[in-house]
Amino acid sequence: MYTRPKSLKMARFHYCPGCGHSIIHRVMCEVIDEMDLQDKAIGIPPPGCSVFAYHYFDVDMAESAHGRGASVATGIKRAYPQAIVFTYQGDGDLAAIGTGETLHAANRGERITAIFINNAVYGMTGGQMAPTTLLDQQTTTTPYGRDARIEGYPIKMSEILALIKGAVYIERTAVNSPANIRKTKKAIRKAFQTQIDDLGFSLVEILSPCPTNWRMSPVEAWQWIDKEMTKEFPLGVIKDITGKEDAD
């Protein structure tokens, strides 16, 4: 029967229509239920639109300073290794201000899981350029379109992290179709399993629509992910040295 996951609180999402956060929250909670992690999970949401994730996830959660999620998660996991610790981070958080924390947590092979939401803009602050903003994409701080000579290129954190030895499982998915949402759920499950199996750092990058800041309808935003974002950020498993077969 299709019901609300046990680890998803009875609350109304504050997210904009067509936003990917609510879909991702839901599939994460489904995985937490299915893997029976509700009493072990500790989540670290970032400043930004998803700062209120703790109003939705019915698991222990704590706020983090912008970009420091991987360090906070490291501290929790080191102090209490029995916990299943995840960060929930946007592109500005994980790929700009928190690049160092993320790379080094991965390099130490911290047994934590990063859920990395890539929507190519800073959402809560009003749609400024993110490190993952596409070339020519207009944002409030690239009003003429992102120009590589001036603003540099969209950064591919997952590919960069794949070079890091302590990172054992990295996959990029999207939440712009039922099929992609199913793949996202499967990737999240595998990322948590990687942590449970004590193998190292795991990360799922999720291309997620932000219709409000993209100035699009939700349907156009789903299409834009397929047409534009996946060209720069191709979907699929980027690294998997877990030695585990995929189980459906």
Place this chain on the structure above:
Amino acid sequence: MAKVLMDGNSAIGEAAIRAGCQCYFGYPITPQNELTEYMAAHLSRRKGCSFVQAESEISAINMVYGASLAGVRAMTSSSSPGISLKQEGISYLAACELPAVIVNMSRGGPGLGSIVASQSDYFQATRGGGHGDYRTIVLAPSSVQELADLTHRAFDLADKYQIPVVVLGDGMLGQMKEPVEFKHEAPEELPVRSRALRGAKNRPSRIIKTFTSKPTELEEINWSLYRRYQLIKKEEVTYETFLVEDAELVIVAFGIAARIAKGAIKNARADGLKVGMLRPITLWPFPSAELGELADRTKNFLVFEMNMGQMLEDVQLALEGKGEIFFYGRPGGVIPTPSEVFRVASRLCYQKGLK
């Protein structure tokens, strides 16, 4: 336990382990590296303990924040420029009412400054240091023994009031070797704080946060912190007095400067000059009332610091215009000698006719 000869930085590490510190996260910076190295050698392989050499000071303080969330005693240490970087995390610790111990073996500033002992981080330590309306308890040891004792006390105070506590030493205290006695054995069982995040097992899920879109809610958090700070001001002031009973000139100095001043006072007494000292051990809360009471008997105060006059402002506030305040300071990492301070004190005595 018998006394052992130890450098100050290592003594902090040993005292922390004996206080049940379970997690230490650090980053190399002179003059506190012996502490990080001590924890690598003595804490990292202890059962249930963790040591990480972080990639930055910011990361290290956020690991402390994480470990404190999980309910264990956690510590980080650094020196002045690194402590500036930690301010973000200290503000979050204060906001979320999380205990932690932060050691600053301070050095000359501003900027990269020098690696020599200085006391120029007084403002930063006693005024909160990071963004927002908060305080940290600040303990100022003046010997290796006191580094050990106050490190232990720092963990107790952090837990008692659920706030970050700063141990403000300096490069000289950290580097010098003295006999030290550790009064506590390391606990067999490491304590876990209530309100820790350890998974919602047999209890509802927990949220540790301050962010809110309702100003009145945040205001209440601020008032609640304020009430705790008022209680700390009432309960936790500590200080030492030295020959103040008949003193006509009272030197006010903290940390290593007080140690230097003590030498000067002994010289002054040998010359028949009635000089004494008040040494704040807690810099916040500051012994304002105690200083004020001294002013009923003594009219002349010499504030001596290894900076350009920072604690001076707290002394001015405490005395409320009672008595005359003089200042002598050496900023930038210059370490004054007892005879230098003696010359300043004796000149004042003669100028003021305090014989």
